[in-house]
Amino acid sequence: MTEQPTTPNPDRTDLATITYVHGAGPATDSSPADAAPALGGKTEATDRAAVVESARRVLEGTVTPAPAELEKPTDLDLDAFDDRPLIPAWAKTPEGWAMYSGVLYRSRLRAYRRWVRRQRTDRGxxxxxxxxxxxxxxxxxxxxxxxxxxxxxxxxxxxxxxxxxxxxxxxxxxxxxxxxxxxxxxxxxxxxxxxxxxxxxxxxxxxxxxxxxxxxxxxxxxxxxxxxxxxxxxxxxxxxxxxxxxxxxxxxxxxxxVTEETDWSADWRSLGDGDPMSAPMLDEVFRHAKVIGSDESLHMVQMPMLDARGAWSAVIDLPPGIPARKAMRAISEIASALGVDDAQVNMVKTKGKGARSGRLEIYVAKQLPFTEKADPGPLLALEAATNFWGRIAVGPDVRGLPISISVVERSGLVGGEPGAGKSASGNVILLAAALDPRVILWLADGKAGGDLEPFAELCEYFEGDADPEAFYEMLKAAVADMKARYALLKKLGKRKVTEELANKYPLLRQKLLWVDELMFYTTDDEFGKKITKLLRNLVSRGRAAGIVTFCATQKPGSDVVDTSLRDLLSIRWALRCTTPEASDTILGKGAAAAGYSAKTIEPEMRGAGLLWAEGSNPTLVRADYYSDDEVELLCKRAYDLRDAAGTLPDGPKTLADQLREKGEADADVLAVLVDVFNAYDQAAKEDDAAGEVDWLPGSVLVDALKAAGIEITPEKLGRLVVREAEEKKKRAWADSTSALNGFPLAALLRTVQSKYGLTA
The missing domain is CATH 1.10.287 (Helix Hairpins)
Structure with missing residues (x-):
């Protein structure tokens, strides 16, 4: 056992910790042992000998330790501290101060070395x-x-x-x-x-x-x-x-x-990560998309700029020998390198002066375009009538700029998957035509779903029951009207209908033939081929006669629309399609390979489509949207405009009225003859319900023509209404004592049919 006082004071009796040496046990000798002298003080030789003897006894195990009685303080407060700081006393010794100085020196040395190493980096x-x-x-x-x-x-x-x-x-x-x-x-x-x-x-x-x-x-x-x-x-x-x-x-x-100051190749970031578009970024994007080589770069015609909509745009020139269509075909790869969706990237060839085969305008929208709520259509704010001879506003493009087209001497095709927005897109053209009281509307609804019902009161001819036979009769009437128009143009010495001619001659008013769900009509077993033939005739020849034809269907493949008809439709509007091949059936073969595919249009982009109307490239456009209530409101306004202009449809017209619309002298003569026969026939039926008049004397007809202000001789009348040999026989008439020369009704109707294609 050893004792070590904490101070050199020999009067202190506090004992240190008792430690037993390995192998020693409690002593059996109960004799009191001499106390060992305190260590650390001055002792004599005898005292050292006593210490040695005490140590020997401890090692031999002959010393019995006295039980230590430790008193536990009852008034100890662990939270009470004196005024001295919590620093051990040895820290204030010279050795402690030396240790502190060494720690400070080594930490400063390490900090200096780190500073020296940092000077060679980008943080120096x-x-x-x-x-x-x-x-x-x-x-x-x-x-x-x-x-x-x-x-x-x-x-x-x-x-x-x-x-x-x-x-x-x-x-x-x-x-x-x-x-x-x-x-x-x-x-x-x-x-x-x-x-x-x-x-x-x-x-x-x-x-x-x-x-x-x-x-x-x-x-x-x-x-x-x-x-x-x-x-x-x-x-x-x-x-x-x-x-x-x-x-x-x-x-x-x-x-x-900052991230934009880092090397793009070393720390890859994209436009989708929030980085601004720059020339080095575009170079890397086109390299990764395999449009240009690793050692080639783009020439910036217009540096990347941010517009008010948060979208980036730039005009670039590809390296010599690389056409613009190569980049447009790689739009998916470019969008991936930019970190955005395919639909957010829009690339078109520049137009106008300075256009080149390798010059592109790239536009990257901040978010998926055409997903926000559509603005009210411009027709709602229009108080006056529209002009269907001018340009028609169809909707905004991805930049928010309004796009308009002209349909004069044109025909169109609107296609897309179900729910893509064909009805909404069609309303843009139908409402513009309805609000022009001069335009004649002929509508056919192959869906019979009621989308065209608001326009029924404005139509001269309306087929809303999806009846192929009724539509076939409509087309026959349209072809007959086209022939009458060309006859009048030939008489006037004109090649095609103009706005001035249409305003002067009611027969030449512009006519819109709209066919919804064309597939239902052209795939009919009985009338499908006949309908296709008449439509092809109408589209190919009717444009100069003032007849505008538009067809809407889901997928106008060759099994639905014959290619000889589809290729004649000059305006193409491809809404969302499920495959690039379906998009090509609308825009034309090779459009998807050139970078114009309606497959890239997302389902959220309702009413958006690639419009190919003017220029060499299609444009992504979203049609102006009009709700059902707004369509009814505009149709009511169109009804009032037509009522004021006197162009509301009058229902079925008589044969005489149809002849008068031809605007020819011979047609006016025949119209009077038809009226005379109808008058005598009605008088005969008043006397006898079974009575009828199928022949009238020439003198009666000549007198009726003179009363109508038309001077004509019997010889000229005979040359106009050609009779067969048996029809020239004289007949008795009323109180006449002798037989008279006359004209049968059959000869008159035959003349009307052969000369103008009209039937009673």
């Missing part, structure tokens, strides 16, 4: 200062240069057009008065546009200079003032202090890394 102070300087310079430069560059390009193009127009006006001979006036007006217009563009460019340059000067003063003024002031006050030492302060400020500005 030099790199931070470089990054901060670049950010400050970017802030000083601002974004006004993009607008100035665009205005400069516009001014250049406008000035070039103005020079060309001025040259044309100068060298146009004065003898060509009309062309000279047109050229002078065009020169004035282009000169005005050029001057406005140049003025806008100068204004943008001045605005850019002012903003840059202000930002440059705010960014570079304080550092220059610090360096100059330091040099004036303290010479080189002050200048050095100013430079150090400038360096510190630049390093502080560039202390944080």
């Amino acid at each position: 102070h030099a790199a931070q200062f470089k990054r901060g300087s670049r950010r400050v310079q970017d802030w000083v430069t601002g974004f006004e240069g993009i607008q100035t560059q665009a205005l400069a390009h516009q001014a250049y193009v406008a000035a070039k057009e103005a020079r060309g127009a001025a040259k044309t006006a100068r060298f146009t001979p004065a003898l060509m008065k009309n062309k000279k006036e047109v050229a002078l007006r065009e020169a004035d217009r282009t000169q005005t546009v050029a001057m406005q563009a140049v003025a806008a460019h100068k204004k943008a340059k001045s605005y850019r200079r002012k903003l840059r000067a202000l930002r440059a003063g705010a960014a570079y003024g304080p550092p220059l003032a610090a360096i100059t002031g330091g040099y004036v006050e303290a010479g080189a030492f002050g200048a050095s202090a100013g430079l150090l302060a400038t360096f510190s400020g630049g390093a502080f500005a560039g202390r944080h890394l």
